Amino acid sequence: MLALILCLFWFPAGAAFKVISAIVIVLIAGVAWFRTGRAVRALREHHNMDALLAALPGENYRLPIVLTAGEGIEWLFEGAPLRDTTQGCYIRVPALAEIGPLAELLISVRPEWASQLNAMLVLFPEQQDDLPVMGVQIREFRFQVSRLKQICGQRPKVMLIGYLNGHHAPWFNCNAGSCEARIWAGIQSSHELSDWLRSGTPAEQDRKLRQAVRFEAWIRWMKKYVIPECETADQPCAPLRPLATGLAFVARPPAANNLWQRWVIDKTTLIPATISESSDDEANRFPDPLLGLLPERRGYPPKVRALGYAMLMALVFLVAAMFCSSWNNQQLLHEVTSDLDRYLAIDMNNYEPKAEALKQLKQDALLLEDYQRNGVPSRLGFWLYPGERLYPPLMAAIRSYQPPPQPKEMPPAEPIRLDSMSLFEVGKSELKEGSTKVLVDALFAIKGKPGWIVLITGHTDATGDANANMKLSLARAEAVRDWMIKTSDISATCFAVRGYGATQPVATNSTDAGRAKNRRVEISLVPDAEACQPIARDPD
Incomplete structure (x- = not known):
């Protein structure tokens, strides 16, 4: 959940990446939740765990809890789910792969038992005939011990226990990192091997010697086939270092052509003798004396451990969120300062780039104002937001902008008015002789230029038919235009003509003087972006 919140609110990435990451996190969490409970559910379905749960000691039980797995488990427990002794509680694990699920169930x-769980692997070399299979079992046990460490929150102690066919004898033990063998005559009584061999009658000493020789041989067999599988570095889990190894002699008949027999024959060419007794000491089957070697581990209660994990995850979350917030604020600081530096580096007289830089500064200012008005987003939080110190210099730069000077608007040129009577005969549209001087003066006053059009308009008085006057005024304007095109170098694209008849009088039509003023031709320059453009010429 914390990872999802961190991804959605603080992670410095785009929206699409955040959505994809959130989906991946949810899927991983769902798979982890499903797999965590699947093993425990499978354990309950395939084995009758009700009998085990009913037989468990009470919550205040503080002796070692030993998860026992390996070869000969059914014989060892005689079908019972657990064995509770004065030194500890042995719990039968039906299969090596179920050590982890059973630990989760317990x-x-x-x-409260998280700090009391230990693991014990039972080896019965006289009941096995396939060395690679035994190697796989040891590696699986090693993997399950690593899982047990994750489940319990601390490394469990491990014991390797072996059984060989023989007369009843005390437990033989060899601690990790020590070659000294000890004999456990009782739960609290142990002797060195040399002292134990010297005690008893000559017949007993002879039997003890044979058992000691077999124990030494078993130690060599363990160092060759078992210990390397526990300590090899080619496995994905950590090396397994047992706290102790133990051996007991029981009256269980061996299988034919077993691993122990083949090894003894290879070393001595002798076939090991088989001891058959009516029964063996049932109490001697479990290594109670060796449980005293397990250190007392109190550890933290699960609730305290859970609280510690929660505090640790919260701390990691806060550190990650602060890191992401710092990164986001650095990006914001870098973007705004870069825009500001770019704006300041552009000369004020370089108007277009300066205006573009100003536009970006205004966008930055709007963003900071939005944060100030609506609150800083969480991804910029944790008191790292730099907007308060960025805003004043940003606004000062915006206010310092000097827009380009506005071009002076030229007053519209006064139109040139030509008296129609000096250009045309009454009711005519052909230029009369003697009009050239008037037209030349007008031509000097008018000069075509790109973006401007020479508008020639014809006007009449109100005498006569309106339609005839409209046509007459247009024809007179066209006559003036044609003369100017023919006489000057002004392009035809620079001209436009209109005929208004008597619709735009400049004086009254009730007097002769007024009607004379209304009969006119006007020439003016009118702005038009597409007018009077130079004609592209073919280079050929």
């Missing part, structure tokens, strides 16, 4: 019903 901790779910006995959370």
Whole structure:
């Protein structure tokens, strides 16, 4: 959940990447939740765990809890789910792969046992005939111990226990990192091997010697086939270093052509003798004396551990969120300062780039104002937001902008008015003789230029038919235009003509003087972006 919140609100990435990351996180969490409970559910379905849960000691039980797995488990427990002794509680694990799920099940019903769980691998070399299979079992046990460490929150102690066919004898033990063998005559009584061999009658000493020789041979067999599988570095889990190894002699008949027999024959060419007894000491089957070697581990209660994990995750979350917030604020600071530096580097007289830089500054200012008005987003939080110190210099730069000077508007040129009577005969549209001087003076006053059009308009008085006057005024304007095109170098694209008849009088039509003023031709320059453009010429 914290990872999802961190991704959505603080992670410095785009919206699409955040959505994809959130989906991936949800899928991973769902798969992890499903797989976490699947193993425990499978354990309940395939094995009758009700009998085990009913037989468990109470919540206040503080002796070692030993998860026992390996070869000969059914014989060892005689079908019982657990064995509770004065030194500890042995819990039968139906299969090596179920050590982890069974530990999860136990901790779910006995959370206080997390620091008491240990693991024990039972080896029966006289009941196995396939060395690679035994190697796979040891590696699986090693993997399950690493899982047990994750489940319990601390490394569990491990014991390797072996059984060989023989007369009843005390437990033989060899601690990790020590070659000294000890004999456990009782739960609290142990002797060095040399002292134990010297005690008893000559017949007993002879039997003890044979058992000691077999124990030494078993130690060499363990160092060759078992210990390397526990400590090899080619496995994905950590090396397994047992706290102790133990051996007991029981009256269980061996299988034919077993691993122990083949090894003894290879070393001595002798076939090991088989001891058959009516029964063996049932109490001697479990290594109670060796449980005293397990250190007392109190650890933290599960609730305290859960609280510690929660505090640790919250701390990691806060550190990650602050890191992402710092990154986001640095990006914001870099973007705004870069825009500001770019604006300041452009000369004020370079108007277009300066205006573009100003536009970006205004966008930055609007963003900071939005944060100030509506609140800083969480991705910029944790008191790292730099907007308060960025805004004043940003606004000062915006206010310092000097827009380009506005071009002076030229007053519209006064139109040139030509008296129609000096250009045309009454009712005529052909230029009369003697009009050239008037037209030349007008031509000097008018000069075509790009973006401007020479508008020639014809006007009449109100005498006569209106339609005839309209046509007459247009024809007179065209006559003046044609003369100017023919006489000057002004392009035809620079001209436009209109005929208004008597619709735009400049004086009254009730007097002769007024009607004379209304009969006129006007020439003016009118702005038009597409007018009077130079004609592209073919280079050929």
